[in-house]
Amino acid sequence: MxxxxxxxxxxxxxxxxxxxxxxxxxxxxxxxxxxxxxxxxxxxxxxxxxxxxxxxxxxxxxxxxxxxxxxxxxxxxxxxxxxxxxxxxxxxxxxxxxxxxxxxxxxxxxxxxxxxxxxxxxxxxxxxxxxxxxxxxxxxxxxxxxxxxxxxxxxxxxxxxxxxxxxxxxxxxxxxxxxxxxxxxxxxxxxxxxxISTQTESLDTVVEDWRDDESAEGPPRSLEDCIAVMNSEPGVKSLTNQEIIHLVEKKHIPSYKLENVLGDPVRAVYIRRKVVAPHTTDRCSMDGLPYDHYDYTKVMGVCCENVIGYAPVPVGVVGPIMVNGKKFMVPMATTEGCLVASTNRGCRALVNGVKSEVIRDGMTRAPSVRLPTAVRAMEVYSWMHKKESFAVIKEAFNSTSRFARLQDLRTGIAGRLLYTRFVAQTGDAMGMNMVSKGTEAALAAVKKVFPDLEILSVSGNYCVDKKPSAINWIEGRGKSVVCEAVIPGKVVMTTLKTSVAALVEANVTKNLVGSSLAGSIGGNNAHAANIVAAIYIACGQDPAQVVGSSNCMTLMEAWGENKEDLHMTVTMPSLEVGTVGGGTNLSPQSACLKMLGVKDSVHGHAYLKTHSYILTSEEEQMNPRHLVPSLGLI
Known part of the structure; x- marks a missing residue:
């Protein structure tokens, strides 16, 4: 029928x-x-x-x-x-x-x-x-x-x-x-x-109409007719997909504005894929890239532009793990086999749990400014570090946000160039945008006193963001965390399949001597970047900040009266994380944060401590290959 x-x-x-x-x-x-x-x-x-x-x-x-x-x-x-x-x-x-x-x-x-x-x-x-x-x-x-x-x-x-x-x-x-x-x-x-949180509300109610355009009878209208319809009351939405593609190819509609013009993110992604496909090496290359059943309204203007789909990543879980007396199940998104399994085994070895504390909390932004002379630059330097001047700068900085609070200024001089490192607390947000906005307001206040001050860049790489640096390793950036655990010698033998003495020796020769010989900055660990990256991707953090956030020093020593147990500490001076803003608003990433119980504005520190705890569970397994051949972590 x-x-x-x-x-x-x-x-x-x-x-x-x-x-x-x-x-x-x-x-x-x-x-x-x-x-x-x-x-x-x-x-x-x-x-x-x-x-x-x-x-x-x-x-x-x-x-x-x-x-x-x-x-x-x-x-x-x-x-x-x-x-x-x-x-x-x-x-x-x-x-x-x-x-x-x-x-x-x-x-x-x-x-x-x-x-x-x-x-x-x-x-x-x-x-x-x-x-x-x-x-x-x-x-x-x-x-x-x-x-x-x-x-x-x-x-x-x-x-x-x-x-x-x-x-x-x-x-x-x-x-x-x-x-x-x-x-x-x-x-x-x-x-x-x-x-359903992973679908747009209007997806299935309009999907049938615009996806049937290609099979509709009759050829597309001419370019002039399409432009006339676009400028009329019905607008672009009344055009077929082929007609919209023609307008995009002729530059009458910018590709990056399709979501705003059509009012339908899914249709915009669909049309953009059609526009991009002929310019790829394989027209069918995007067939395996999903784009449907996703809430693009949370992506627009926040996470990504020119969207053509999304890349699903497998998410594993490790735990339960105990941090300061509270149990957690931790999600890890990775495509590296055995990473989740080995980390989960490390969690089992930490039978006594882990104690963790936040040492410092301060996101940084360091603009570069130029003065007419080096002497003038020194005058600005001296003025900024006076107590009265700092109060003026702090008032201007704090006025831009309810959460950003300026704590300190660290200034470096190179000739007539001045680099001032603004250090501020940002609550549970990672806070780089927040600090950047406050920095601009603070510079405006300084410029009122020194009109000849020339602002070259809001970020002068003295921050330092997403690059290896000694200043982040020494002074920290974001949150600085330390955690410790004591592992019974029996657990080391039965679960980790090695001895306390072998672990201590391997840590010194590998993590301390080996990394120093290589000139590594913040690399005194086995593979902290693996754990940080997996948790970052699962929880909506910025993966590029793994560069600084994986700075980690792992220390081990024999413990107890008879030195039969293992005492272990992990220190991470520059964890750049947040539980609000950015990718944390996406539904899958938000779900992972809810698994940890930190999806709100009051549990950010618990999230940081979980990071360091998971690193402890994995770092304890950096055993010599001949002792643990099944891990292959070295």
Whole structure:
């Protein structure tokens, strides 16, 4: 039937116009349809019982009279034939005999002919098909369709009705609509299932229309016609995908503005993929890159531009781990095999838990400014470090944010160039944008006193951001964290498969001597960057800041009266993390933060301590290869 739909949700033969007309003109009442089927089934049932009764009565009477004639014969050798007159007896006589010799219903059913059995099977099959399948689906669609449509805007929303109806048919198979509940309640219970955090709200309600454009009849309109439509009241949204692609290729619509122009992020991503595909080395290269079922509204203007999809990354979990008496399950997003498994084993070894503390908290930004002479630069340097001057700078800085609070100034001079490192607390946000905004306000206050001060760059790489640096290693950036743990010697032997003495020796020769010989800055660890990167990706942090955040020093020593246990510390001076802002607002990353119980503005320090704890669990496994051949971590 034309009113039915194929598995993809599209009308057969792509006759969208005809399907919409039929939906508009034929909207059967589900109650009337059900009554019709019940009445038809009742008539068929009455007809079948009547035929059964007559046939069974004649057969029963014939058999009874034949038996009586046979028993009345005096001669046992006499063969008595049944008289043909039995078939000519009146209906009333047969009914009387049938009433005298009532046959049970099960026996009548067993004596039924093949045609009656086939008839009953077909009848039961039709009833089951309607009640359990077809009727339920049509009833759900009708109830939800009517409840979602405003009563006065039915005709104006005709274009959306078909798409919504088709979508709800696919998405509400798990909903149970009861005839005893109101239509509004049934529709509301089904619509609630559409509120999925990883999907845009308007995705499935418009997806059918604009994805059918390529199969629509007729060639695209000319460039002039498309421009006229774009500038008219319907706007770009009324154009087909091919026409919009043509406008983008001719530079009439900037590709990066598609989301704002169309008002539909998913359609914008779809069209951008079509525009980009011909310029790639393989036109089908993006077929494996998903783009559907994602909430791009949280990406726009915050996380990414010119979006063509998203890259799913496997997320593992380690734990439970105990930090300062509280247990955590920690997500790690990685494509490196064995990383999660080895880290999880390290968590098992930390049976006594870990104690962790935040040493410092201060995000930095260091602008570069220039003065006419080196002497003038020294004058600015001296003025900025006076107590009264610092108060003026701090007031201007703090006025830009409710959370950013200036703590300190560190200034370096190179000739007539001045680099001032602003250090500020930023709450639970990573805070680089916050500090940059405050720095601009502070420089404006300084410039009022020194008009000849020339601002060259808000960031002069004295911060230092996303680059290896000694100043971050020494003075710290972001949050500075230290943690310690004591591992019993028995656990070292049974879980880590090595000895305390071997671990201490390996740590000195590898993490201390080896890294120093290589001239590494902040690299006195086994592979801290692996753990930091995995947690950063899972929790929506900036992966580029793994460069500074993986600065880590791992120290080990024999512990206890008999030196049988292992005392271990991990110090991380420049953890650049946050639990609010940026990628933490994306649904998958937000879910990972919720796993840690830090998705709000009061638990940022707990998140930092979890980082250092996980590093402790992995660093303890940097055993010599000959001691732990299965790890392969060296």
């Amino acid at each position: 034309l009113s039915n739909r194929c598995s993809s949700g599209q009308p057969p033969w792509q006759m969208k116009t005809l399907a919409r007309a039929m939906v508009e003109e034929e909207r059967p009442n589900p109650v009337v349809q059900r009554v019709k089927v019940i009445m038809s089934a009742g008539l068929l049932l009455v007809h079948g019982i009547t035929r059964w009764s007559l046939s069974l009565t004649m057969n029963t009477a014939t058999l009874s009279d034949s038996a009586a004639a046979f028993n009345s014969s005096a001669d046992p050798h006499v063969i008595v034939r049944c008289s043909p007159t039995y078939e000519q007896q009146s209906y009333e006589h047969l009914m009387k005999k049938y009433e005298d010799q009532e046959v049970p219903l099960p026996e009548r059913l067993l004596n039924a002919g093949l045609d009656h059995v086939v008839f009953m099977v077909m009848l039961v099959a039709l009833i089951i098909k309607y009640v359990l399948f077809e009727s339920q689906g049509h009833l759900e669609e009708h109830l939800i369709h009517d409840s979602l449509l405003p009563p006065n805007n039915e005709s104006s929303l005709h274009g959306k009705v078909v798409s919504t109806s088709s979508t709800l048919r696919r998405r509400t198979r798990s909903c149970t609509v009861s005839m005893n509940s109101s239509w509004e309640d049934s529709a509301a219970s089904c619509v609630e299932q559409l509120d």
